[in-house]
Amino acid sequence: MDLTELVCIMKTNVYRTLLLIVLTLMLAEPLSSQNVSFNINNFSSASDLLVLGETVVSEEGALYMTYNQSGDTGPYFLSRVLHRSPILMYNLSQDLAASFSTSFTFSIAVNETDISGDGFTFAIVPNALLPHTQSATAAAMGLFDVDIYNGSNRSLQIVAIEYDTFLNPQYNDPDDHHVGLDINSLTSTLARSLPSNLVLKTTNYSRRLTSWIDYDAAQRQLDVYLGEAPTEKASAQKVLSYSPLNLWDYVNSRAYVGFTAGTGIFQERNAIYDWNFSTQLVVVPNLSRSAQSFVSSRIKTYRLIVGIAAGIVIVLTVFFFIEWRRSSKGLHLDVDLMSTPHKFTYKELRLATANFKDLLGQGGSGTVYKGVITTNNGRSEHVAVKRIAKASKEGAKEFKSEIMTIGRLRHRHLVHLIGWSEGQGDLLLVYQYMPNGSLEKLLYAESAHALSWPSRFNILQGVAAALVYLHEDWEQMIIHRDIKASNVLLDSDFNARLGDFGLARFFDHQRDCMQSSVTAVAGTFGYIAPEYAMSRRVSRESDIFSFGVLALEVACGRRPLSRSEESLLDFVWKKHEEGELIDASDRRLQREFDMDEMRCVLHTGLLCTHPDPKSRLPTREVFRILMREREMPELPSSRPVALYVQIQSRNVYGRGILTSTTSPTSHNQTSSLLSQVQLSGPR
Numbered sequence: 001m002d003l004t005e006l007v008c009i010m011k012t013n014v015y016r017t018l019l020l021i022v023l024t025l026m027l028a029e030p031l032s033s034q035n036v037s038f039n040i041n042n043f044s045s046a047s048d049l050l051v052l053g054e055t056v057v058s059e060e061g062a063l064y065m066t067y068n069q070s071g072d073t074g075p076y077f078l079s080r081v082l083h084r085s086p087i088l089m090y091n092l093s094q095d096l097a098a099s100f101s102t103s104f105t106f107s108i109a110v111n112e113t114d115i116s117g118d119g120f121t122f123a124i125v126p127n128a129l130l131p132h133t134q135s136a137t138a139a140a141m142g143l144f145d146v147d148i149y150n151g152s153n154r155s156l157q158i159v160a161i162e163y164d165t166f167l168n169p170q171y172n173d174p175d176d177h178h179v180g181l182d183i184n185s186l187t188s189t190l191a192r193s194l195p196s197n198l199v200l201k202t203t204n205y206s207r208r209l210t211s212w213i214d215y216d217a218a219q220r221q222l223d224v225y226l227g228e229a230p231t232e233k234a235s236a237q238k239v240l241s242y243s244p245l246n247l248w249d250y251v252n253s254r255a256y257v258g259f260t261a262g263t264g265i266f267q268e269r270n271a272i273y274d275w276n277f278s279t280q281l282v283v284v285p286n287l288s289r290s291a292q293s294f295v296s297s298r299i300k301t302y303r304l305i306v307g308i309a310a311g312i313v314i315v316l317t318v319f320f321f322i323e324w325r326r327s328s329k330g331l332h333l334d335v336d337l338m339s340t341p342h343k344f345t346y347k348e349l350r351l352a353t354a355n356f357k358d359l360l361g362q363g364g365s366g367t368v369y370k371g372v373i374t375t376n377n378g379r380s381e382h383v384a385v386k387r388i389a390k391a392s393k394e395g396a397k398e399f400k401s402e403i404m405t406i407g408r409l410r411h412r413h414l415v416h417l418i419g420w421s422e423g424q425g426d427l428l429l430v431y432q433y434m435p436n437g438s439l440e441k442l443l444y445a446e447s448a449h450a451l452s453w454p455s456r457f458n459i460l461q462g463v464a465a466a467l468v469y470l471h472e473d474w475e476q477m478i479i480h481r482d483i484k485a486s487n488v489l490l491d492s493d494f495n496a497r498l499g500d501f502g503l504a505r506f507f508d509h510q511r512d513c514m515q516s517s518v519t520a521v522a523g524t525f526g527y528i529a530p531e532y533a534m535s536r537r538v539s540r541e542s543d544i545f546s547f548g549v550l551a552l553e554v555a556c557g558r559r560p561l562s563r564s565e566e567s568l569l570d571f572v573w574k575k576h577e578e579g580e581l582i583d584a585s586d587r588r589l590q591r592e593f594d595m596d597e598m599r600c601v602l603h604t605g606l607l608c609t610h611p612d613p614k615s616r617l618p619t620r621e622v623f624r625i626l627m628r629e630r631e632m633p634e635l636p637s638s639r640p641v642a643l644y645v646q647i648q649s650r651n652v653y654g655r656g657i658l659t660s661t662t663s664p665t666s667h668n669q670t671s672s673l674l675s676q677v678q679l680s681g682p683r
C-alpha cells in the first residue's frame, strides 16, 4: 500500500469518527427524570418508537417482528422495537429506583407447530442500536451477539424476559415453550415451562396472548403473568416470579425498553398488538449503599466528561494506529459477516495473510495460514486461510456449489466458513481463526500436563452437538466425511469447534492410501468406516464411526493407527474382553477422571464403531448419552463380528452391507482397501 492510499484511509476514518461523534451528540436525548407512562394500542400511529431490523407495521396497526414486506420470516431475521427515549431506571445519588409495569398482547404465528424459532423478549437494553451480526439472531433472539459476548457477559447491561419457542440445550432451556428471566445471559436465571393452555406458538393466526410484567423496586420483586386474550390480569396466570432482583446492579441508569426477536433456520412471526408501559420512581432506602456498582453520581458526571474527552482522543489514536498497522500488514476489507460466505479476490487474501507468511499448519489437504481482515463494523478479526492445491476437479465443483449452504451454517461448535477464493489454480477457504489450535496438537502435546478429563469430555460433547446440528437440525443433512482429532479445533475457551466439513470430497480418487500416511479415499485412514472404504457411500453412520474412533482416541490418548502398536479399536476391545476396560484410559490422566464419564465415552466409542452401520448409535442418541440424559449403553461381552469378512470370503459383493452398485472393476481396488481395513479396523 503506498502513501497516498494510506493517507486516504486515514482521512476517511477521521471523517467517519467526527461524523459519529456529531451524530451521537445530535441524537442524545434530553434527559428526563420523571415517571414515564405510555399506552400504545395502534402501532401505525405510534410516533415515539424506534422500529429496527426486519419489522413491519401492518395495516391494522400490529407490529410484525422478524417479518418483512414480502412475508418472509427468515432465515436469520433480527428485529428490535424500542421506546425512542431512554427511561430512568434508577438514580443512585437520590436513592430512587423505578418500579415498572408493562403489558402487551402478542401472538407467535407459525405454520407448523413443531418447527419454529426462536422467540422474542421484552428487554431493558443500554442503547438503541441494532446488533447486526448473524450471531445475534436465532437463539440470541436479537439481544446480543453470542460470539462476541460468549453467550453471557456482565458488561452487556441487559435484563430481559424471554418468551422462548426453541429448545437450546447450550443455554439450559427446559423445553421449547417457556418464559425466562435473562440477566446479561442467554442462560436464564430462572426459566419456567408453560402449561399446555398457554403454549406460546400457534398455527391459529387469531389466537393471542397477553402478558403482564411487574417489577417492584421496593420489594425487589419481579412477576410475570400470562393469559389468553382477551383477559384481565386478575384471571391471568402467574408464570414466573423472582426475588430479590436488584435491577440497578445490572442495567444502565438510563436504559431503553422494548422488544427484541430473532429467527434462525426455524422461523416464526412475532406479532405485538398493543403495549402499555409505566414507571414509578420510588425511594429505596440505602439504595446507593446496596448497589454493587456504586459510584457517587458527582464523580460519575465528572468521570463522564473526562471519559468522553479521553475517549475521543483514544479513539482517534487507535484509529490511526490500527490503520497504520493494517496498511503495513493484513487487509482492510469491508466485509459483512452476515452475508457470508464472501468471495474474496486472490490479491485480497494475499494481503490478508501478508503474502502467506504465517503458517499455522499443514495437513493432508493443504496448508493453513493466519491472516487478519476487518469487518464492516470496524472490528478486525483473525482468520485461518486454507490453501488447497490440486484439488480434484469434480470435488471442487461439487463443493463450490455447496459453499453457499456450508457458509450459512452457524453453530457454536462449528468453525465458521467466512469466505473463499480461487486463484493460481488453488482454492482458498477463509475460516474463523481458532486460537487454541487443534485437538490433535493438544492431545499429543509433549508437555507433561495432559489435557484434563473435564476438558476432554467437554470437547466430545461439543463435537457431538455439532454433529447433531449437521446431521439432523440443519435444513438439509450434511455429512462431515472427515471427523478426526486434527479437524476438531479449540476456541479461546477450549470449546470444541468442528472444522473442514464437506471438504473431504476433494480427495476422492486423488490419494493413494499406500503412499499417504494420513488420507485415504476421502477421509482419513484410521477413522473411515469399513463400509465407506469399500463402497464409497457416505452416510451419517460413517460419520458416527469416525466420531467413535475420535471418542476412543480422546479417552485413551492413543492414535487410531500406529506402526508399532495394535490398532486403537483392537486395543480397547481387548481390554474390554479382559474385563479391564478402564485400563484402556490414557495413562497420562493418572486416573484423575470421573469413572462413569470415562466408561460412558468408551462404551459410546465402541458402539459407534460397530462394524455393521445399522447397529451404530444414532447421532442424537450419541449426544444425549454424552450429555448424560440417557443411560450409558451396555456393551456386548465380546466384540461383534464384522459381516463383511464373511461376505469377502464368499465373494458376494452384491449383498449384505455393501451396496449393489459395487462394480466388478472396483472389485480389486476394494479388496486391496479391505485388507488395509482389516489390519486396522474392526474385524
Ligand SMILES: Nc1ncnc2c1ncn2[C@@H]1O[C@H](COP(=O)(O)OP(=O)(O)OP(=O)(O)O)[C@@H](O)[C@H]1O
Binding pocket: 360, 361, 362, 363, 364, 365, 366, 367, 368, 384, 386, 415, 431, 432, 433, 434, 435, 437, 438, 440, 441, 482, 486, 487, 489, 499, 500, 519, 524
Ligand atoms: N481455523 C483454524 N484456526 C487455527 N488453526 C487452524 C485452523 N484450521 C486449521 N488449523 C491448523 O492447521 C493445521 C492443518 O489443518 P488442515 O485442515 O490443513 O490439516 P488436517 O486437519 O491435519 O488434515 P485434513 O486436510 O484432512 O483436514 C491443523 O492441524 C491446525 O493446527
Ligand SMILES: *[C@@H]1O[C@H](CO)[C@@H](O)[C@H](O)[C@H]1NC(C)=O
Binding pocket: 041, 042, 043, 044, 045, 059, 060, 061
Ligand atoms: C390503526 O391505525 C390505522 C391507520 O391509522 C387504521 O387503518 C387501523 O384500522 C387502526 N387499527 C386498529 C386496530 O384500530
Ligand SMILES: *[C@@H]1O[C@H](CO)[C@@H](O)[C@H](O)[C@H]1NC(C)=O
Binding pocket: 068, 069, 070, 071, 072, 074, 075
Ligand atoms: C424478505 O426476506 C427474503 C428472505 O430473506 C428476501 O428474499 C426478500 O427480498 C425480502 N423482502 C423484502 C421486501 O425485503
Ligand SMILES: *[C@@H]1O[C@H](CO)[C@@H](O)[C@H](O)[C@H]1NC(C)=O
Binding pocket: 031, 033, 088, 090, 091, 092, 093, 094, 253, 254, 297
Ligand atoms: C441523579 O440525580 C442527580 C441529583 O439530582 C442529578 O444531578 C443526576 O443527573 C441524576 N442522574 C440521572 C442519571 O438522572
Ligand SMILES: *[C@@H]1O[C@H](CO)[C@@H](O)[C@H](O)[C@H]1NC(C)=O
Binding pocket: 039, 103, 104, 105, 210, 274, 275, 276
Ligand atoms: C393498555 O391500557 C389501556 C388503557 O388503560 C387498556 O384499555 C388496555 O387493555 C391495556 N392493554 C394491555 C395489553 O394491558
Ligand SMILES: *[C@@H]1O[C@H](CO)[C@@H](O)[C@H](O)[C@H]1NC(C)=O
Binding pocket: 071, 072, 073, 109, 110, 111, 267, 268, 269
Ligand atoms: C405460512 O405459510 C404462508 C404460505 O405458505 C406464508 O405466506 C406465511 O408467511 C407463513 N407464515 C409463517 C409464520 O411462516
Ligand SMILES: *[C@@H]1O[C@H](CO)[C@@H](O)[C@H](O)[C@H]1NC(C)=O
Binding pocket: 150, 151, 493
Ligand atoms: C465463555 O463461556 C464459557 C461457558 O459458558 C465459560 O466457561 C467461559 O469462562 C467463558 N469465557 C469467557 C472469556 O468469558
Ligand SMILES: *[C@@H]1O[C@H](CO)[C@@H](O)[C@H](O)[C@H]1NC(C)=O
Binding pocket: 148, 149, 150, 152, 153, 154, 155
Ligand atoms: C465481556 O465483553 C467485553 C467487551 O466485549 C470483553 O472485553 C470481556 O472480555 C467480556 N468478558 C467476558 C467474561 O466474557
Ligand SMILES: *[C@@H]1O[C@H](CO)[C@@H](O)[C@H](O)[C@H]1NC(C)=O
Binding pocket: 204, 205, 206, 207, 208
Ligand atoms: C383460533 O383462535 C380464536 C381466538 O382465540 C378462537 O376463537 C378460534 O376458535 C380458534 N380456532 C381454532 C381452529 O382453534
Ligand SMILES: *[C@@H]1O[C@H](CO)[C@@H](O)[C@H](O)[C@H]1NC(C)=O
Binding pocket: 033, 034, 035, 279, 280, 281, 282
Ligand atoms: C412517580 O410516581 C410515584 C408513585 O406513584 C410518586 O410517588 C412520585 O412522586 C412520582 N414521581 C414523579 C417525579 O412524578
Ligand SMILES: *[C@@H]1O[C@H](CO)[C@@H](O)[C@H](O)[C@H]1NC(C)=O
Binding pocket: 285, 286
Ligand atoms: C440504612 O443505613 C443506615 C446506616 O447504615 C442504617 O442505620 C439504616 O437502618 C439503614 N436503613 C435501612 C432501611 O436498611
Ligand SMILES: [Mg+2]
Binding pocket: 363, 486, 487, 499, 500
Ligand atoms: Mg483439517
